[in-house]
Amino acid sequence: TSVEMAINNAIGQGELQATIIQMARVSAIIANGGTVYRPYLVQQVGGVDGTPVTFEAQPQIERELELGDEVWQIVREGMCGVTTSEELGTAFATFRDVQGYTVCGKTGTAQSGRIEPHGWFISFAPADNPQIAIAVMAEFAREGSEVAAPITRRIMDAYFGQSGWLYPDWWNEGPYVPLNIPVGETGG
Numbered sequence: 001t002s003v004e005m006a007i008n009n010a011i012g013q014g015e016l017q018a019t020i021i022q023m024a025r026v027s028a029i030i031a032n033g034g035t036v037y038r039p040y041l042v043q044q045v046g047g048v049d050g051t052p053v054t055f056e057a058q059p060q061i062e063r064e065l066e067l068g069d070e071v072w073q074i075v076r077e078g079m080c081g082v083t084t085s086e087e088l089g090t091a092f093a094t095f096r097d098v099q100g101y102t103v104c105g106k107t108g109t110a111q112s113g114r115i116e117p118h119g120w121f122i123s124f125a126p127a128d129n130p131q132i133a134i135a136v137m138a139e140f141a142r143e144g145s146e147v148a149a150p151i152t153r154r155i156m157d158a159y160f161g162q163s164g165w166l167y168p169d170w171w172n173e174g175p176y177v178p179l180n181i182p183v184g185e186t187g188g
Contacts, residue, residue, distance in 0.1 A: 020135045020136075020137050021039055021135070023120070023122045023135040023137075024039075024122065024133055024134065024135035025037075025039060025133075026122060026135075027105075027106075027122040027123060027124050027133040027134065027135060028124065028130075028133035029065060030072065030075050030076060030079065030124070031076070031104070031124035031130035031133055032130065033069065033072045034064055034065035034066070034067055034072060035061055035064055035065075036061065036062045036063045036064070036065060037059050037060065037061060037062065038059075038060040038061075038062050040057045042055070042057060043056070043057050044056045044057070076104060076127070079104035079105055079106055079123075079124075080102060080104040080127050082104070082105050082106055082107060083095035083098075083102070083103045083104060083105055083123075084102065090107040090144075090145045091103075091105055091107050091121065091144075091145050091149040093145070094145065094149040094150050094152075094153050094168075095149070095153060098153075098156075098157075098162070099162060100160055100162060101125050101126040101127075101156070101160050101162075102125065102126055102127040102128070103123050103124075103125045103126075103127070103152070103153075103156055104123060104124055104125065104127050105121055105122060105123030105124070105149065105152065106120075106121070106122050106123070107119075107120065107121050107143070107144035107145045107148070107149060108120030108121070108122075108144045108148075109143045109144050110137075112139070112140055114140055115140075116140045116141055116142060117140075117141070117142070117143070118137055118138065118139050118140065118141065119136075119137070119138040119141045119142055119143055119144040119145075119146060119147040119148040120135070120136070120137050120138075120144040120148050121134075121135075121136050121144045121145070121148035121149040121151070121152050122134070122135045122136075123135075123152050123156070125156055125159075125160070126160075131159075132156070132159055134152050134155055134156070136148040136149075136151045136152050136155075138151065146168065150168055
């Protein structure tokens with residue numbers, strides 16, 4: 001029925017398709033309480049090694065999503081629980097020992113039609129004053145909590161100047177074996 005399809009799409013199942021940049025924007029929108037910014041690829045041109053800055057991007061608001069503050073707060077609390085709740089957090093194992101910031105996120109696993117699914121993780125940090133939003137999608141990998149969340153952890157640690165966290169043990173269990181997939185068949 002159309003209600004079942006709507007529910008499936010609301011939780012990211014069924015025929016829902018999204019790009020990585022769309023999911024990064026979703027995370028940023030949730031973090032900032034509904035402001036939709038136009039994405040850009042270049043923050044600044046110049047300014048390195050004493051060269052003059054010839055371009056600096058300025059944030060451009062496309063629109064505001066009108067939801068109540070309590071709705072945004074509930075969604076943010078749920079995303080923060082993904083990384084902080086030992087009982088329910090699907091990415092708790094990856095973020096349990098983070099020092100200096102709290103990540104809020106959502107794991108995801110998209111069926112690929114092959115043996116291994118695509119692992120997703122969208123996030124923002126820090127929880128109390130978001131500065132960065134990230135979307136990671138690892139094609140033909142494992143669950144989002146197993147691959148995409150640890151990749152995000154490494155990015156967040158670098159952004160916030162943390163170090164010392166290691167990859168999950170299983171990442172080094174065997175040799176790297178590239179996928180034998182013809183170009184153009186991965187959706188990318």
